Amino acid sequence: MVKHLGKDSIEPKLIPGKYQFYTMRYCPYAQRVQLVLNAKKIPHDPVFINLTEKPEWYLKMFPAGKVPALTYEGKFLSESLLLADFLDEQHTQIPLWSNSPLQKILDKIFIESFGKVASSFYKFMMTGSKLEKNNFDELVEYIKLIESELKIRSTKYFGGESPKMVDYMIWPWFERIDCIGIFSKNLFIFPFDKFPKLAEWRNAMITDEAVASYYLSPEKHAQHFINRKAGLPAAFDF
């Protein structure tokens, strides 16, 4: 269990030579940056922020009060995709973006289009008091496009023969999709059997070191969504 810092918390001291990484344990956007930090083995010091009752020192530093964010050389940096680019350029060991500008923009356009999966997943999970079949069907429709993309690429991972930036940027939502069964008490089960390429990819991703070391079980993710729906804070520690 990690402890999220809330309203009256004290700002943790900066550790020189390390990034201060502001995050929230259940935020998929923050997880993107965590995966990049892990994959590139970049020293960092995570600070978990309670997003429901934000620390005053954090709001003073960053009025938008969002995560993920990094401090570096006294500068405050934010936005998951911008941070991913920055870390890949600043730490050139273990490059995660393709060195082909064309492949890189195609990956970025794909990641942008993946936004539909992210938003339809949250719509299904969080809208109303009852889970809706049409929202679930919409999510499944969008996932079809992701399966097709992997088929067209005909590689094990979206980024080639090992996980690359494009894989890490979409992974957080796939980690969460597995919790639909538990969350819905088996009313809805995500049909991975209909998506053989994605199912293989998912199984391979889970064993990747960067992913595995930050992985949360479907039970944990389901509990987070149950807590959120019950009106508990966004960073409820359990």
Next chain:
Amino acid sequence: MVKHLGKDSIEPKLIPGKYQFYTMRYCPYAQRVQLVLNAKKIPHDPVFINLTEKPEWYLKMFPAGKVPALTYEGKFLSESLLLADFLDEQHTQIPLWSNSPLQKILDKIFIESFGKVASSFYKFMMTGSKLEKNNFDELVEYIKLIESELKIRSTKYFGGESPKMVDYMIWPWFERIDCIGIFSKNLFIFPFDKFPKLAEWRNAMITDEAVASYYLSPEKHAQHFINRKAGLPAAFDF
């Protein structure tokens, strides 16, 4: 005058070895990419798209039907900021992004925050039948932050001693701000006298070759907004 291709137009032939650049003469996002193409002297073939009555061949190629977009090696590429990155990486002559990853992300965060200026400008110009003082005041408030940023940077341009990516990404809206006086029949005049740094920057930008060769006068921009408000097509040729 450029002719925008509409619903029943025929798809222009691709010219080998050149980018096909899909654009609209009055679109500020498309202008961003045009400025990058100009500044880096990249051969390209512009295709002007009528966004109100979109060509069928264009929608077939790109269902979202937006501009700007580029075709390259049979791939269809879109999104102004992604295209700017791609062109800067693919054509390394005359680099427009800083070679410091930290400065690059700071510039990108600044460009993202500039979105508030872009949206408040359009809100002021296009909302309702009458221009509203509170929308104008909001725009001026946001511009204050841009003036402060240039002051803090204490360089001639946002990107240093010559125009760089950060300057080109925000320029299209400053070219348009000058048309407020004409558009509002002098009811509102943008107070450049209150923003001495920005006024100097604006005067310098207008003489930059990449900017000057695609520059439209305040009269032209005003006419475009007048046409839009009268319900004429987004790419009305005049």
